Amino acid sequence: RAGGAAMEPERECRVLSIQSHVVRGYVGNKAATFPLQVLGFEVDTVNSVQFSNHTGYAHWKGQVLNSDELHELYEGLKLNKVNRYDYVLTGYTRDTSFLAMVVDIVQELKQQNSNLVYVCDPVMGDKWNGEGSMYVPEDLLPVYRDKVVPVADIITPNQFEAELLTGRKIHTEKEALEVMDMLHAMGPETVVITSSDLQASLGNDYLIALGSHRNTKADGTNMTQRIRVESPKVDAVFVGTGDLFAAMLLAWTHKHPNNLKVACEKTVSAMQHVLQRTIKSAKAQAGEGNKPNSAQLELRMVQSKSDIENPEIIVKATML
Secondary structure, eight states: TTTTTGGGOOOOEEEEHHHHHHSOOOHHHHOOOOOOOOOOEEEEEEEEEEEEEEETTTTTOOOOOOOOHHHHHOOHHHHHOOOOOOOEEEEEOOOOHHHHHHHHHHHHHHOOOOEEEEEOOOOOEEOOOOOOEESOOOTHHHHHHIIIIIOOOOOOOOOOHHHHHHTOOOOOHHHEEEEEHHHHSSSSEEEEEEOOOOTTTOOOTEEEEEEEEEEETTSSOEEEEEEEEEEEESSSOOOHHHHHHHHHHHHHHHHHTOOHHHHHHHHHHHHHHHHHHHEEEHHHHTTTTOOTTTTSSSOOOOOGGHHHHOOOOSOOOEEO
C-alpha cells in the first residue's frame, strides 16, 4: 500500500531477557528493558538476581535465582503455551548450572521458533592497564565456549572475552578479524568486539570496536561484512553499559538486518548520548573537583529516552 505503508505496525516482537535486576540503578534487565520497550519490543524479564543495587557500591543486599528456579519459571510459561519468542538476551551470570539451563531453554525455544535469535554478551572479564583478568569463576569459560556460543546468533564480547573464547591473543586489527572469523566458525553469524586496546586512527582518546556479520547465501557461499567504529572515550567507570549496548544492538540489528554498519552506528551513537549526559550530570552532582560516586554515575536512562528512540548519528563506522 503506497503512502500508508510506513504506518503499518510491525509484527509483535518479543524478547526473553534473562539478566540481573537491581532495585536502584541501571544494570542487567534494568539497563536493557527500557531501551527495548522504547524501541517497540515486548520484553519478558527473568531476573537472575534481585539486588538492592549493583555490586560496585560499598554495600549491596539481595537474592540469587538458581537454575531450578529458572526452570520452574520457564515451565510456567510453557504450561500456558506462551513460550514463543523472537529473541533471547543474556548477560552477566556467575553460575555454570544456571548458564547450562539457559542453553537448554534457548535450544527448546529454537525448536518452537526456528527464526529465534539469541543475543549473548559472554561476560567474563576485562583488561585493566593491558592486563586481562576474569571477574566470574573460571569454570564458566568452557561452558560459554562449548555450550553457549554455539547456540548464539549475535555475541558482544570485549577484546579480552574474544581472546578467552578463541584462545588467541589480539595485537593487531588483522588478528582481531581472524579471531572474529574463529568466533563465526563456532556458531554466531554476528560478532561485535565492543571494546579493544587497538590503536585508533583518531588518537588515544578513542576506543575501537569491531563488527563482523557473516551471511550464508542460498548457494552456500559466505559473505562477510566487517566494520570498525571509533568512539570517544568517556573518562569514568560506568556500570551497565555492556547491558545497554547488547540491548540496543539487538534492536538495531532487527531494524537493519543486513546492515551491521548502520546498526552499530545507531547503537554506539545512542551509547555516546547516554554516557555524555550521565557524566555531565554526575559531575554536576559531585561538585567541582570531586570524583562522582557509584550512585551519581548511574546511567541517565529515562532522561535519554529520545536519544535511544532516535539517535543522532555522532559516530560513524568504517567498512573494512
